[in-house]
Amino acid sequence: MRGLFIVLEGCDRAGKTTQTQLLQKFFHARDRKCELAKFPDRTTSLGITINSYLQGSQALSDQAIHLLFSANRWELIDSLESKVKNGVNLIVDRYAYSGAAFTSAKGLDIDWCKSCDKGLLKPDLVLFLDTSNKTMSKREDFGAEVYENLEFQSKVREQFHLLKDDSWKIINASGTIEEVQAEIQTHVLTLLNQDSYAPIQRNLWCGNE
Numbered sequence: 697m698r699g700l701f702i703v704l705e706g707c708d709r710a711g712k713t714t715q716t717q718l719l720q721k722f723f724h725a726r727d728r729k730c731e732l733a734k735f736p737d738r739t740t741s742l743g744i745t746i747n748s749y750l751q752g753s754q755a756l757s758d759q760a761i762h763l764l765f766s767a768n769r770w771e772l773i774d775s776l777e778s779k780v781k782n783g784v785n786l787i788v789d790r791y792a793y794s795g796a797a798f799t800s801a802k803g804l805d806i807d808w809c810k811s812c813d814k815g816l817l818k819p820d821l822v823l824f825l826d827t828s829n830k831t832m833s834k835r836e837d838f839g840a841e842v843y844e845n846l847e848f849q850s851k852v853r854e855q856f857h858l859l860k861d862d863s864w865k866i867i868n869a870s871g872t873i874e875e876v877q878a879e880i881q882t883h884v885l886t887l888l889n890q891d892s893y894a895p896i897q898r899n900l901w902c903g904n905e
């Protein structure tokens with residue numbers, strides 16, 4: 697049986713990294729194979745350029761950085777797909793939804809933003825960690841990178857909500873770490889209890905979304 701492909705999305709400091717790590721423990725406690733991935737993946741040569749942009753040391757046009765974020769997913773998708781097909785449950789911290797939400801929040805056309813990631817693997821489940829921008833801004837290190845200001849983050853949140861589809865579950869991320877994880881596990885358990893899954897497909901944004 698293939699693994700599940702689960703994505704955690706949300707605005708800055710929503711708790712995605714914290715929750716992906718706890719969710720991996722949840723899988724391991726059930727003797728299920730589980731690996732984590734994260735976008736941007738700052739370890740590749742494209743990722744190193746993205747990192748310089750995010751830290752403010754390299755300027756790039758809005759279009760160029762969007763294409764780099766997308767290319768960073770395309771350069772890694774074969775390896776991610778192979779893991780899922782070989783039975784690894786994959787939990788991914790940010791994906792194409794971040795790409796479309798962040799760039800369209802700058803005013804670029806959302807359909808253009810989505811088109812660059814059209815045909816990537818479609819997740820089985822997208823857990824959107826939703827919380828107020830005020831709550832996020834109080835969390836550690838908020839403000840360290842280029843997009844981390846409240847006005848921009850509220851636009852991003854609005855754009856995220858335009859991207860919801862049938863694979864999305866909205867999680868209230870304002871609770872304690874344990875409360876958020878409990879809500880996440882409820883949705884994951886529903887999937888884990890299924891006897892089989894439809895084949896994973898490279899059809900993100902290929903339908904009517």
Ligand code: Z5A
Nearest residue numbers: 708709710711712713714735736765795798835836872873
């Ligand atoms: N970006 C883009 O523009 N286009 C794209 O295609 C992609 C990304 C993929 C870097 O992303 C930037 O890239 C990001 C979007 C853009 N810009 N912004 N904003 P990143 O994922 O590498 O980095 P990040 O957004 O800054 O996220 P983060 O640091 O990974 O935050 P997080 O994972 O959501 O939160 P966390 O690390 O789990 O928690 C942050 C702190 O809050 C930490 O001290 C925790 O202990 C604490 N925390 C977590 N949960 C709670 C709860 N429930 N209560 C209290 N405290 C908590």
